[in-house]
Amino acid sequence: MxxxxxxxxxxxxxxxxxxxxxxxxxxxxxxxxxxxxxxxxxxxxxxxxxxxxxxxxxxxxxxxxxxxxxxxxxxxxxxxxxxxxxxxxxxxxxxxxxxxxxxxxxxxxxxxxxxxxxxxxxxxxxxxxxxxxxxxxxxxxxxxxxxxxxxxxxxxxxxxxxxxxxxxxxxxxxxxxxxxxxxxxxxxxxxxxxxxxxxxxxxxxxxxxxxTWGRVATRQETATLVDLLRQAVAEHTDAVTERALATSKTAAWLSVAHQGITAKPAAERIDHVRGCTRELSWGEIVDALRTHPLLGVAAGVMKLLPGPYATLYGAYASRVYGVEA
Structure with missing residues (x-):
């Protein structure tokens, strides 16, 4: 062996x-x-x-x-x-x-x-x-x-x-x-x-x-991911885990938004980002803010200002990862 x-x-x-x-x-x-x-x-x-x-x-x-x-x-x-x-x-x-x-x-x-x-x-x-x-x-x-x-x-x-x-x-x-x-x-x-x-x-x-960078996940794939993650910790649910699950959901939809910003044509990006924000409630974003402030702030800004957020993230992905939006 x-x-x-x-x-x-x-x-x-x-x-x-x-x-x-x-x-x-x-x-x-x-x-x-x-x-x-x-x-x-x-x-x-x-x-x-x-x-x-x-x-x-x-x-x-x-x-x-x-x-x-x-x-x-x-x-x-x-x-x-x-x-x-x-x-x-x-x-x-x-x-x-x-x-x-x-x-x-x-x-x-x-x-x-x-x-x-x-x-x-x-x-x-x-x-x-x-x-x-x-x-x-x-x-x-x-x-x-x-x-x-x-x-x-x-x-x-x-x-x-x-x-x-x-x-x-x-x-x-x-x-x-x-x-x-x-x-x-x-x-x-x-x-x-x-x-x-x-x-x-x-x-x-x-x-x-x-x-990771070249494909945009569908909404159904992302919803399935969120459900599977909840099932993975079903035996250990408590207040900490519930907040963590809200953070994970927030991160999942942020990730899909980011994929679209870097991979979709410019004319489609803002609508794509708006679609992602509709999947997140303000309660989930607040939970994410308590657990992971950077994610919570990002999700809040994305929900309030999808256009500027798409521009800012595109510039970030280019500077940090070398991926051009």
Whole structure:
């Protein structure tokens, strides 16, 4: 049994998949298996993976979906095939830092079920900046789930390692909108202890064509996401969690608004933003303001002044991420 199973979902990733694979091969801790699940690529991704698999022997296993189903289903195929004590995820356009696995495993003890690292954000111009957890150290699983819903900790899977036995029957939901958010909150709510580290373990590459930046989620997808997040913490509902859920809902609709601002034609952006604000009540925005002031202020400004907000966020996305609106 390998110490870590690393799962990569890939679709039309010929430009970046070699970099991703090599970042796992370069780990200072070499007790790992790498599972890359091709989601019906139509470019040269499969040929590249087959060549890499030949050179790496049994260390790299190439799996595939029967139809293009999105990263959630591809990752689930990887989970079914994984045999490691710990499970890690890597997007096909990102890369692990060389000591990621060694550093994160060294930080665990017998009660740690999830460990999360900081990450380097690489903008489209190649510049890097460090993003660390807002709070480092240990949280209980319930505390970590609430903090994640409240946008106080990251909701990604690619900056974490999950103890396999703690997520044995957990799978990504069949959605194409923030499926990693639902998986993460569900996994955290089961965990005994979650440990957050200040050291970076991954480079996250901003790409205007990625699912994060290049696609605008539908209202139905977003409503489904909000419902699934509530279900993920149904056993731990209290006043703190309720405020966190309101914050999470606010963040979800802000995210859709932001996607539209950066991806939709200029003539459609304000109507798109207005549609998002109609999904948020002032009560939810006030709850978000109490839990995460920046999100609450952003949502309030967006609801009151959708046009100026769209202009301001477009300028922010261009300056910080290099994504042109």
């Amino acid at each position: 390998p110490r870590v199973s690393v799962i990569v979902a890939a679709h039309n990733a010929q430009a970046t998949i070699t970099r991703a694979v090599k970042s796992v091969v370069a780990q200072t801790m070499d007790d790992w298996e790498l599972l890359v699940v091709d989601d019906c690529s139509t470019d040269g991704t499969v040929a590249i993976l087959e060549s890499l698999a030949t050179r790496l022997g049994g260390r790299l296993k190439v799996l595939s979906t029967s139809t293009n189903q999105g990263p959630a289903m591809a990752r689930n195929i990887g989970l079914e095939a994984a045999s490691g004590e710990w499970i890690g995820f890597l997007d096909s356009d990102d890369e692990y830092l060389p000591d990621r696995l060694e550093m994160m495993l060294a930080a665990t003890d017998e009660r740690t079920d999830v460990v999360a690292c900081a990450h380097l954000i690489v903008s489209t111009d190649g510049s890097e900046r460090l993003r660390t957890p807002r709070r480092t150290g240990d949280l209980s699983g319930t505390e970590a789930a609430a903090a994640t819903l409240a946008e106080e900790q990251t909701n990604y899977v690619w900056d974490k390692l999950f103890r396999a036995r703690a997520i044995t029957d957990l799978r990504f939901p069949p959605i194409r909108r923030a499926e990693d958010n639902v998986f993460t909150v569900s996994a955290l709510s089961r965990a005994r202890t979650v440990r957050y580290l200040s050291e970076p373990g991954i480079r996250y590459h901003v790409s205007p064509t990625s699912l």
